[in-house]
Amino acid sequence: MEDSTEASEVLDDCEACFEGEPVLRTKTESWTQLPEGRRGIRVSELWDFYRPQTEWLEQLRWRCDICHQSCVCAACLGDMPEDCEHQQQCSCGGGDGAKGEMETRNLYEVAAGMIIPACAALKVSYVELLRRRGKGEEFDGVKPDTFVSHWWGEEFPKFVRTLTVFAEKRCTLLPWLHFFYKQREYETWSFWICAFANNQFAIDHALGDFSNGATPRTAVMSSAFASALDSVHDVVAVLDDQAKIYTRIWCCFELFSVARLLPQRRGKSLEIFIANESGVVSSGCGDVSMMSALLEKVQTKDAEASNLADKAMIEQAMMADGTSHEDLDRVLRALAQAGDSAFRHRRCLEIFACVLLIELNVISCTMYVMDLCSDLEACFEEETIENGVIKGKVMGGLNNIHAWGIVIMDGCILVSLLYFLLRALRWWASDWFGRSRHIRVNLRVAVMVFGLGADRIAITC
Numbered sequence: 001m002e003d004s005t006e007a008s009e010v011l012d013d014c015e016a017c018f019e020g021e022p023v024l025r026t027k028t029e030s031w032t033q034l035p036e037g038r039r040g041i042r043v044s045e046l047w048d049f050y051r052p053q054t055e056w057l058e059q060l061r062w063r064c065d066i067c068h069q070s071c072v073c074a075a076c077l078g079d080m081p082e083d084c085e086h087q088q089q090c091s092c093g094g095g096d097g098a099k100g101e102m103e104t105r106n107l108y109e110v111a112a113g114m115i116i117p118a119c120a121a122l123k124v125s126y127v128e129l130l131r132r133r134g135k136g137e138e139f140d141g142v143k144p145d146t147f148v149s150h151w152w153g154e155e156f157p158k159f160v161r162t163l164t165v166f167a168e169k170r171c172t173l174l175p176w177l178h179f180f181y182k183q184r185e186y187e188t189w190s191f192w193i194c195a196f197a198n199n200q201f202a203i204d205h206a207l208g209d210f211s212n213g214a215t216p217r218t219a220v221m222s223s224a225f226a227s228a229l230d231s232v233h234d235v236v237a238v239l240d241d242q243a244k245i246y247t248r249i250w251c252c253f254e255l256f257s258v259a260r261l262l263p264q265r266r267g268k269s270l271e272i273f274i275a276n277e278s279g280v281v282s283s284g285c286g287d288v289s290m291m292s293a294l295l296e297k298v299q300t301k302d303a304e305a306s307n308l309a310d311k312a313m314i315e316q317a318m319m320a321d322g323t324s325h326e327d328l329d330r331v332l333r334a335l336a337q338a339g340d341s342a343f344r345h346r347r348c349l350e351i352f353a354c355v356l357l358i359e360l361n362v363i364s365c366t367m368y369v370m371d372l373c374s375d376l377e378a379c380f381e382e383e384t385i386e387n388g389v390i391k392g393k394v395m396g397g398l399n400n401i402h403a404w405g406i407v408i409m410d411g412c413i414l415v416s417l418l419y420f421l422l423r424a425l426r427w428w429a430s431d432w433f434g435r436s437r438h439i440r441v442n443l444r445v446a447v448m449v450f451g452l453g454a455d456r457i458a459i460t461c
Contacts, residue, residue: 024123037231038141039127039197040190063103107152123201144192147232149254154240166275192228239276413453420446
């Protein structure tokens, strides 16, 4: 089921024309000229790559769920992909055919149809091609902000939109921070993406260095992804519609390396985000229902790889490090559970906002009642028995309202303060690698609640 579309039909505008026979550089030469830590691609450059081929990229094709190849029948290649006879397009499922879905192009097809043809003249990575164009042999790279862990079989249009949404969220400042910081344009946010950063003509450059008797443990940590992790601020795992990312051994190992190996060996902790088109789901934004599907996929001993040698190398590295599949599963499950936890955390903050509004309204009502009491005192200055009875009843009712208002307000403040302090202590006692962020958020909210309580005391006294 190879895609028969000619590369020239796909990438007329991307091919660079250079004279002379292309020379494939060694890994040392390539990484010296443009290190992995300078191979970022900006959001704007991703869209420059995407837009000229939008129609081709977004064309729906039936795709086999087993081999992940697109159908090449007349219906799919034409304008009527919905007429594709699904069960007869792939033999992966035996005589009955294989199940599949109507999908747009994935990164396997993008690499074969766009990236490789564009880079064929120089036999370099796409990022190297971007930096070379118009600058001869000398060029500067772009330091990546975020490392991207993802499955190549996901739909490329959704992949690009996910990274764009993530960049927008990462560049957004809270309203009051605009006075202190200049908001960064999200188009300048850069990602390390293996398909664009690695040389597709020398994919062995991206693998670990097994020379000089290196063990699988040390070799894997000298691979392209491990080198790139040294230069980024955080990691985003792109969650596809089928939650396939947890069934790919490279994706699982990348996330495990960030969560456990990188802090242990290099003393560097990176925050891991999980995102899809709807938002950063690991932060409680967007459609978090996929996180439950992700949890069901955590079974790394059954994880797959396009290259069986890669899986063997990773498993050897894990064994050498004393890491079992169960250890890997626990880390990945914790990452997925963090999304659900973050969703609940956001709900708690929303509840706090509601409580805050209630408290402010109670304060306003209390002050109004106090003013009303003062006015009534003036109205009942003439001392008569009748006025005294009326005054007693009215003032008694108002005082009860005032007292209950203070009780409710103090109760809300106290419960909120204890709740967020206990949450901060719980995160402090945990060994979760991303706990510092949760501790800071809960302590800040607790300080806000305490300040509100202090204001209440100052006003009523």
